[in-house]
Amino acid sequence: MYVKKRRLGRGVAIVGAGVSKFGSFSDKTSRDLFIEAFNELKQSVDRGIDPKDIEALYLGNHIGEYCEGQSLMAPIIAGYLGMIPKPATRVENACVSSGVALREGIIAIASGLYDIVLVGGVEKMTTLSTEGVTDALGSALDALYETPAGFTFPGIYAAMATTYMDKYGAKEEHFMKVAIKNHNNGALNPKAQFNTTIKDIMNGRIAKAKQKGQPIPTWVDEIEFLKDPKANPVVAWPMKLFDCSPITDGASCLLLVAEEVAKSFTDTPVYVIGTGQGSDYPLYEREDMTTILAAKFAAQEAYAMAGVKPEDIQIAEVHDCFTIAELVGIEDIGFFPSGGAIKAIEEGLTARDGAKPINTSGGLKSKGHPVGATGTAQAAEIWLQMRGQAGARQVPGKDISLALTHNVGGSGPTCAIHIYERR
Amino acid sequence: MVSQKEFTDAAFNQLLGEGKLMASRCKKCGALHLPPKPICVNCQEGNMEWTILKGKGKLAAFTTIAVGLPRMIQEGYGRDNPYCSGIVELEEGPRISARILDVDARNPQKLKVGMPLVVDFLERGEGENKRTLLAFKPV
Numbered sequence A: 001m002y003v004k005k006r007r008l009g010r011g012v013a014i015v016g017a018g019v020s021k022f023g024s025f026s027d028k029t030s031r032d033l034f035i036e037a038f039n040e041l042k043q044s045v046d047r048g049i050d051p052k053d054i055e056a057l058y059l060g061n062h063i064g065e066y067c068e069g070q071s072l073m074a075p076i077i078a079g080y081l082g083m084i085p086k087p088a089t090r091v092e093n094a095c096v097s098s099g100v101a102l103r104e105g106i107i108a109i110a111s112g113l114y115d116i117v118l119v120g121g122v123e124k125m126t127t128l129s130t131e132g133v134t135d136a137l138g139s140a141l142d143a144l145y146e147t148p149a150g151f152t153f154p155g156i157y158a159a160m161a162t163t164y165m166d167k168y169g170a171k172e173e174h175f176m177k178v179a180i181k182n183h184n185n186g187a188l189n190p191k192a193q194f195n196t197t198i199k200d201i202m203n204g205r206i207a208k209a210k211q212k213g214q215p216i217p218t219w220v221d222e223i224e225f226l227k228d229p230k231a232n233p234v235v236a237w238p239m240k241l242f243d244c245s246p247i248t249d250g251a252s253c254l255l256l257v258a259e260e261v262a263k264s265f266t267d268t269p270v271y272v273i274g275t276g277q278g279s280d281y282p283l284y285e286r287e288d289m290t291t292i293l294a295a296k297f298a299a300q301e302a303y304a305m306a307g308v309k310p311e312d313i314q315i316a317e318v319h320d321c322f323t324i325a326e327l328v329g330i331e332d333i334g335f336f337p338s339g340g341a342i343k344a345i346e347e348g349l350t351a352r353d354g355a356k357p358i359n360t361s362g363g364l365k366s367k368g369h370p371v372g373a374t375g376t377a378q379a380a381e382i383w384l385q386m387r388g389q390a391g392a393r394q395v396p397g398k399d400i401s402l403a404l405t406h407n408v409g410g411s412g413p414t415c416a417i418h419i420y421e422r423r
Numbered sequence B: 001m002v003s004q005k006e007f008t009d010a011a012f013n014q015l016l017g018e019g020k021l022m023a024s025r026c027k028k029c030g031a032l033h034l035p036p037k038p039i040c041v042n043c044q045e046g047n048m049e050w051t052i053l054k055g056k057g058k059l060a061a062f063t064t065i066a067v068g069l070p071r072m073i074q075e076g077y078g079r080d081n082p083y084c085s086g087i088v089e090l091e092e093g094p095r096i097s098a099r100i101l102d103v104d105a106r107n108p109q110k111l112k113v114g115m116p117l118v119v120d121f122l123e124r125g126e127g128e129n130k131r132t133l134l135a136f137k138p139v
């Protein structure tokens, strides 16, 4: 694949980041969630930010129409931040909505148009039932040729999983190990929706059964727990409940500034040195259904711009909307060869203390996946890790100076990749 | 046999209703497009013709869905009665998404990538809402 080496007109840096608590909040709207994230962002800017200096907003939001009857979310949010009459643009690119909002903000600053831009995303999903969310997220599939075949969003990734299993010999246990790893990280993230390990969930169920005098489950470890259809029912085989990211309310945002003014906000900016975005066909039209061309293209574009290679990158947040997606994702960004993700998860290479830590935040699986907010939430985790502020989940023994985010939309027809540097 | 219809979704569905699975073929480079496309994605020319497919292929990817779309729930599917959706690779080369019928969706481990399938046409709805859905079943 030929990828043209592109460059930004000028450098761009992140000087602040904020993430709301992720979870299910019946008393909070998108506006409340975004303000929660924005308030944290303001606190995170070492030398402070006067909100009046922010020149534009790019906001990711995917299914506001379904969840809150609200399209045109960006100016509404801008109105709550005191940004009127400055430009506010909603970016809708399914689960990569805020990944692309980040990219649009970068492009706007690199072009010289603005110096200070707010990018972020928000999704309020728990207003809908599971069936309602399945319907809403299903709208990101090919409505003419995938949904008439009965495909759901988990179903498409499940189909990808069957081809991956057939081609590379992956087993259901490999998917389960991704979930276990990401929950182990998410247990250390106070913002995570499922702020607990799968082992603790399992032990909690055993304790509950004992307390209620019910038959005590005989699971000896997490894998046995996850193989029990009562504990982990099928959603779309081979994807089960614990293979799927949850239905989440949440928001996230980043403060982007031109490189030449970055040091007036902080001594430790996180520079965005590579951005890439790609597209792909619906799954049925892809030449190889075990890889996402949009991600491979976006990754190569980002690597070329940054002038770095996959082996240089120390950590990554990878789009694990479903466990299979993380395995495919770590191959698409070149961390492991095709089919090599199986060995990587078996050997713990992607664990927090492994050679290539993936999803230290807990990933979408454990942290939660408020779809429009996910892209900038991934970048917010990188911001913390690079500045040594990730607390209990700080990657041990590594001074993180190069990192990557991989944010995929729908079943893979769209992807944004960013590469970050701390100098 | 060859249709004069435009290369649209509506035409594709009308042809399905006549029991024909048809693709568009680029007259310049020969690339087949299923579902039909009016512009060849290979050479980006717009000189296409309809071609009928034999309707024989193999299962390339699949899933059995327990948490289904609202439309499928209305058909009686659900957590205790999953349905199978798949991607079928046709003998002529292209792949398409389809309902997979006459398989045991409760035992997905028994379904295999590569199993031979033959086309079927599924009638849904009444009167104006009548629609033919593309389906495949084991040979």
Ligand SMILES: [Zn+2]
Pocket: B026, B027, B028, B029, B030, B031, B040, B041, B042, B043, B044, B045
């Ligand atoms: Zn052609």
